[in-house]
Amino acid sequence: MKKRIISAMLAVTMIAGLITGCGGNSSDKGRAGEDGKVKLTLWHMEETDARVQAFQEVIDKFNESQSEVEVSVAVQSWDDAYTKVPSAIQAGNGPDILQAIPDFCSVIYDMGVVQDLSDVISDLDEKYSFLQSSLTPYTYEDGIYAVPAFGMAQVLWYRKDMFDAAGLSAPTTFEELLECAKALTDKENSKYGIALPASLSMATDQVLYSLIASAGGKDVVNGENKVTFNNEGTVAALKLYQELLQYAPSDCDTYAWGEPQALLNQGTIAMAIEKGQYLSTFESESGVGAENLCCVPIPVLNESCTSTSIYYSNGFMLLSDDEAKREAAKAFFDFMLSEEAYGELLNAEPGLFLPVTETGGEYSSWLSNEVLQKYPEEVEGLLASAETGELFGFTDGICRKIGSITGPNLIAQTLQQITVNGKTAEEAAQWGQSAMEEAVSK
Structure with a gap:
């Protein structure tokens, strides 16, 4: 898929609130209403106008495409x-x-209502070929509990115009990343090599984890709740983060997702680590051409490590155990992943929503998007990161208590042991290890 992506690209009403009496109870009847259609209710949490519209349009198209199933959202x-x-x-x-x-699925799984979709996914996989990274976090010992729909992965974004002016090449290692950040920093003129979130937030969790994983420390906690956070990779990533903050704006402790993107677009910083939402606003906010926004894989600690981005596979669970609804849901998932609908779903957020299937990565309905057309190499880079992506708590079995780590942002808290409390990277890693062990023991 990665090798063919560039040539393929060149060739080419919201219902609010809870709905009562519509749910996944075993007593629900699959067929309802005088029209004899199977009625399905779908809930999603993508609240922005563009995403609401895209989801609704896909569902409307499905409803219009056949006469046996009706999905409401x-x-x-x-x-x-x-x-x-x-x-x-x-x-x-x-x-x-x-x-x-993934972690929300584990919450619903523990309620005993989510249905095993192994047979559904097997049939869909034969037709569309799922990325393994999209299936792994939903694969439990007794089944697969969500159909992947779209993924999100991180890369290192950089301003090519600023790199060219400084005579620099994009970094591939921690050492090179630090050298570039230093060379591109001119504090007297309010120019910085990089911006990183250092707040108590999921944004900090995500960026720091991508660096930890790219230093060989991806296995934070396993399916038996064994914590292995305190390792050489974590320590190396913490040291790098601390050093990089020297070449970043002084208020990074307030940053989440939006601030680094805005600063990169303004030309205040030269680099940032984040997902694919950078593509859609770069030209309009920066005032320069698309060729000045580039990306490379997350830099690695050394040659023995593999570039590894945090990866979020978003999917859909089936709660109803009614057989007619199961078959209806399968038909909807099939339609959603088809070229007729999938490009429209992904292009709700061009570059941020990535295909979870090999076929989806080649659909002209996705690649022909006017934003993606300007960034063929960056799209290829995002797809490559998605294929090798990982998510802590889901790399070695499924940690059912991962919410006790993600909820209080313990990875970000570990960084703040350095930035706020003055600990060394080694001391912070040990603090994080102890905090996580305590969290999963409750």
């Missing part, structure tokens, strides 16, 4: 999904199909 919020959705399910008011990310 309700938009929820990730802000309260971990409390609101389980409460709705327990009250018998949950949906038939529910959006998943």
Whole structure:
């Protein structure tokens, strides 16, 4: 898929609130209404206007494409999904199909309502060929519990115009990354080599984990709740992060996702680590051409390490155990992954939403997007990162208590042991190890 991507590119109403009485209860009947159609309710948590519209258009197309199934959608919020959705399910008011990310899937799995989709995924995989990285976090010992829909991966973004002016090449190792950050920093003129989130946030968790994984430390905690966070890779990544912050704006401790992107577009910084949302606004916000925004894989500690981005596979769970609804859901998933619909879904966020199938990566309905057309090599880079991506808590079995690590942002807290409390990288890694061990023991 990666090798063919550039040539392929060159060739080419929201329902709010909870819906009652529609959920995944075993007593639900698959067929309802005088029209004899199978009625499915789908909840997703993609709240932005573009995503709501894209999801609705895909669902409308599916409903219009056949006469046996009707899908209705309700938009929820990730802000309260971990409390609101389980409460709705327990009250018998949950949906038939529910959006998943890996740790949310584990929450719903523990409720005993999510259905094993191994047979459905086997059939879809034969037709579309799922990336293994998209399936791994939903693969439990007793089945596969979500159909992957789209993925998100990180790369190192850089301003090529600033690198060219300094006579620099894009970095591939930690050492080169630090050298570039230093060379591109001119604090007297408010220019910095890089910007990194250093706040107590998921953004910090994600960027730091990509560096930890690229230093050989991807296995933070395994399926038996054994924590292995305190290792050479973690220490090396913490040291690098601390050193890079010397060549970053002084208020990085307030940054999450948006600030580094804005600064890169402004030309205030030369590098940032983040996902593919950088593509859609670069030209309009920077005032320069698309050729000045480039990316490379996350730099590695040394040659023995593999560039590894944090990777989020977003998917859909089936909650209803009704056989007719199962078959209807399978038909919807099949349609969603087809070229007729998939490009439209992915292009709700061009570059951020990445295909989770080999076929999807070659669809002209995706690649013909006007934003993606300007960045063929960057799209190729994002796809490569997605194929080798990992997610802590899901690299060696599934840690069912991963929420106790992600919820309080323990990875970001580990960094703040250095930036706020003055610990060394070694001391911080040990603190993180102890904090995680305590968290998963409860």
